Amino acid sequence: MNATEQKQRAALAAVNEIQDGMVVGLGTGSTAAFFIRALIEKAHANGWQITGVATSKRSAELARTLGMVVKDIDEVNAIDVTVDGADEFDSYLNGIKGGGAALLYEKVVALRSKKNIWIVDESKQSNRLGSFPLPVEVIEFGAQQVALTLQHMNLHPRFRMKNEREHLLTDSGHNIIDVDISHITDLTTLADQLKSITGVVEHGLFIGICDKVIIGTTPVQVLSKN
Numbered sequence: 001m002n003a004t005e006q007k008q009r010a011a012l013a014a015v016n017e018i019q020d021g022m023v024v025g026l027g028t029g030s031t032a033a034f035f036i037r038a039l040i041e042k043a044h045a046n047g048w049q050i051t052g053v054a055t056s057k058r059s060a061e062l063a064r065t066l067g068m069v070v071k072d073i074d075e076v077n078a079i080d081v082t083v084d085g086a087d088e089f090d091s092y093l094n095g096i097k098g099g100g101a102a103l104l105y106e107k108v109v110a111l112r113s114k115k116n117i118w119i120v121d122e123s124k125q126s127n128r129l130g131s132f133p134l135p136v137e138v139i140e141f142g143a144q145q146v147a148l149t150l151q152h153m154n155l156h157p158r159f160r161m162k163n164e165r166e167h168l169l170t171d172s173g174h175n176i177i178d179v180d181i182s183h184i185t186d187l188t189t190l191a192d193q194l195k196s197i198t199g200v201v202e203h204g205l206f207i208g209i210c211d212k213v214i215i216g217t218t219p220v221q222v223l224s225k226n
């Protein structure tokens with residue numbers, strides 16, 4: 001079964017975690033898009049009232065186009081569960097996110113959710129995080145200075161590009177600098193160091209946030225936090 005089929009299977013399995021009346025955090029990316037479509041289909045078929053809280057303009061637009069009520073995070077009292085993809089995860093359910101540049105809103109929503117589920121294909125599983133470049137979201141002003149700091153930290157920074165000349169801009173108008181953390185062993189310390197750099201808004205290390213990973217293999221594998 002290829003990666004796309006696995007993403008679809010994981011997304012379908014995650015829909016089983018949702019009940020009528022829930023406020024659901026909607027992740028971003030190709031796997032999350034499968035989930036949004038499948039959830040809305042089930043909600044329509046069963047007459048469910050589901051409210052979505054989106055982690056990107058893309059996901060909000062997709063959900064609204066398909067008929068879901070999507071609210072801003074500040075308009076809901078609580079988020080029952082968030083279902084999102086991941087770029088890499090390990091056996092502790094820590095991971096790297098932000099391959100689609102949505103890490104900031106994804107983390108804001110995840111940290112306010114009662115439960116976080118990641119839906120993935122098996123290629124995302126890793127013994128040690130760092131094969132996927134870690135996205136660091138930075139404000140545009142002084143972004144080159146932050147890149148220099150990251151260079152001095154030996155993290156081989158590279159700006160995420162929109163095209164040959166322009167930096168990519170996130171939904172918040174920030175830049176993304178991808179860094180190489182494959183040689184770093186203490187990721188908690190690295191996370192703290194990155195957050196302490198003025199100009200850094202957030203990074204894509206999600207440590208201790210995910211409660212459950214659903215891998216769309218046959219049969220589906222579920223990893224839960226102890």
Ligand SMILES: O=C[C@H](O)[C@H](O)[C@H](O)COP(=O)(O)O
Pocket residue numbers: 027028029030031032084085086087096097098099100101102103106
């Ligand atoms: O910024 C994007 C997100 O973190 C995505 O959830 C992540 O990149 C996984 O995307 P996909 O499901 O397309 O592999």
